[in-house]
């Protein structure tokens with residue numbers, strides 16, 4: 001494993017998330033369950049909007065529809 005080969009088979013997190021966007025949990029499952037993909041904190045505020053459950057990170061503001 002010293003040739004620096006990059007494997008792209010596994011899911012890799014994006015470098016940046018658009019905090020204005022609501023990510024769908026089905027398309028962007030938690031990298032670490034129960035933690036924010038963007039900042040890795042586990043503090044969320046939840047709300048219901050248009051019948052879907054929104055989970056917003058209280059640290060960075062990233063939102064997922066679960």
Ligand SMILES: [Zn+2]
Pocket residue numbers: 036037038039040041057058059060061062
């Ligand atoms: Zn966050």
